Amino acid sequence: MVRGCWGVLNINKHRRPTRRATSSSNQRASSSQTETKHRACTLAATMAEAHQAVAFQFTVTPDGIDLHLCHEALRQVYLSGLHSWKKRFIRFKNGVMTGVYPGSPAGFMIVVVSYMSYNKYKQLDPSLGLIAKLGQHIPISRYMSTDSQRIVGGVLVGTGLWVTIIMIMRNVLKSLLSWHGWMESRHRSLPFGTRLWLILVKVFSGRKPMLYSFQNSLPRLPVPSVKDTCRRYLESVRPLMDDEQFERMKALSKDFENNLGPRVQWYLKLKSWWASNYVSDWWEEYIYLRGRGPIMVNSNYYAMDFLYVIPTCIQAARAGNAVHSIMLYRRKLDRAQIKPIYLLANKVPLCSAQWERMFNTSRIPGVETAQYERMFNTTRVPGVETDTLQHMNESKHIAVYHNGRFFKVWMFYDGRLLLPREIEQQIERILADRSEPVPGEEKLAALTAGDRTPWAKAREQFFKSGKNKQSLDAIEKAAFFVSLDDTEQRYDADNKVKSLDSYANSLLHGKCYDRWFDKSFNLIIYKNGTMGLNAEHSWADAPIVGHLWEHVLSMDSKLGYIEDGHCHGKPHPNLPGPQRLQWDIPTECQEVIESSLTAARTLADDVDCHIIPFDDFGKGLIKKCRTSPDAFIQIALQLAHYRDKGKFCLTYEASMTRLYREGRTETVRSCTMEACDFVRAMVRDETREERLRLLKVAAEKHQDMYRLAMTGQGIDRHLFCLYVVSKYLGEESPFLKEVLSEPWRLSTSQTPLQQVELFDLVRHPELVSSGGGFGPVADDGYGVSYIILGDELINFHISSKYSSSETDSRRFGDNIRQAMLDMLALFQLEKKAAK
Incomplete structure (x- = not known):
């Protein structure tokens, strides 16, 4: 991604004197050899790659061996080695501290x-x-x-x-x-x-306690009984089926419970005793890595910048502070200096396994490996049948894309991390580069946006050797990927809808070829200084990336900028420039790139993103209603969906199971009988007292469902694992097959603000994040992400597909706003305040 601004480095001219020659021919040979050796020692190379350069050169001559020591290269090798040994010592110390905790x-x-x-x-x-x-x-x-x-x-x-x-x-x-x-x-x-x-x-x-201290003290995720799971499943689908359909599903459930269920349950119990978590590895492999469709839109998700303020309009400066902040986070994580995540007044610890996956982990399907540090240095590598997560033990560079070219930028110099102004200097060199991309280079990343199998075959055929392999390695082994976008995105108070919708679409898919969607995450910096993230989903869930992003936004404010918008500090006078990656992409590969781009654009053009900064009220007023904010919002979504489509649908709300070792997510089926009763009462315009009573009953039911999901008594992960076991056994289950084929036409997720102490939204209400979102799960459904910011703001991110005649993101957004207002009105807070 970083363009090739090459510095000329005179590595070293010190060499041993040769013995005097006795013949003129020997003198001429010696003179020629001296010139050759002088040219060999005076190399044009980037200082950024000095730690990989040869520390000395030698030439065998009739007069002996002539050594050319390159002092600067030796110095860089020494500093690099020192940095590595310090890192190893810190990891060893942290391992000891965690091991004896x-x-x-x-x-x-x-x-x-x-x-x-x-x-x-x-x-x-x-x-x-x-x-x-x-x-x-x-x-x-x-x-x-x-x-x-x-x-x-x-x-x-x-x-x-x-x-x-x-x-x-x-x-x-x-x-x-x-x-x-x-x-x-x-x-x-x-x-x-x-x-x-x-x-x-x-x-x-x-x-x-350190970040990973509680890992060995957390309980294992329990396996619910087949009977309880089937009972709760039938309860969840009752509002969505007529009597005949429900009786049929009830019979299928009973047959499974009495016949195949106990057998597959036995194998699942056996796995739960042996593995750290009976769900997570299969969930990662079968839900994510084995999917053959595009991960762009369908899997990857995005995170946005501050909503109301942009600290600087200088693209390179914003990149300088952001990249430096991310590297500081990596260092803190590597040293286990990030505090454990807790619930209930910072007393109940959550599993940190997904933070462990942030760095340096290779995940091979079917093989249980140590999961450590997968946020950085990690790439999802395509395969014909299944993808893998590939890692580097340590990566000291980032990959940068700008204007159709890819660059490699080293993040360390003189054994230390580059400062924000020095990173800005490197980005400035990339932005100033006017070289043209070689054929096929500009849209190369479209391979990561299309179907996985064509990308896997192209990778095997065209990127296994030569400069293509070297350049691809530079991208895939980078700490993360940076895209210097040539468009401008920003919240515009005069045009809220259009500006935020454009921003969301850009983060979700961009031009389909200016993001490397396989990387663990992409940092996107726009021309006007706005920024955001696009994250790959298989290695961890959104709260993990959200924790990083909160740190970056907070550090950006602390690092600050000088009056003219540049980063604090001064450019480095001797800092070598970025390295332009080289490609030789044949015509056949260019055809695959264009094919992938066509498929990706078809998908991207169909996405209808809409964002609502809902500021009519927030968490503060909802709590005055003595109702859970999450339950309130979920019931509002049910009311909005019914008004939007005139029917109920299977609803997915993501909850976490990180109270258990290596827990990830579970599903809360928010469309309950109680929520449907409330919605019907609202539509029929029953008395306020009756509607209010039904709302409280529905909210309590939702809280019960959420508690069950968090404590390992959910429905969907258990059914999923039972299905996987049945396939391994070669058994067909009509019940499981039908359950897992039901579409989630309303898929929802809350993005929690985890580090509240980093943002004083009372004194600085302008420092609110826009949150993040994801693409629609069903072709005829909605995807809804929401973030509760302080007491007065809730941001909704809505997605659907233009191709569906049943959906319209803006219409659904209007229905959400009205549902929230109608529900709040039931509590008559104004009258209570007056009394």
């Missing part, structure tokens, strides 16, 4: 020293002679004095005591975290039992 190395010293001191000064042996026996059986005991044997034995017994304490604390904590009764309590009125439980969790959680 909730103990600590300091605790080890306290336990061992206290134990041995007690033994020495009290003249008592709590080990009942074990110390002496251990000391005598040490292989070198015969060379040791009796006191030395007792010291070594005491250390071994103290170590065992320390490990025992750790295991007891860890198992007690796991037992405590397996209890989820606290979810039944209101946070402002916790009963005594829940408060006591919170105190115990705090005590057994240790003093300073």
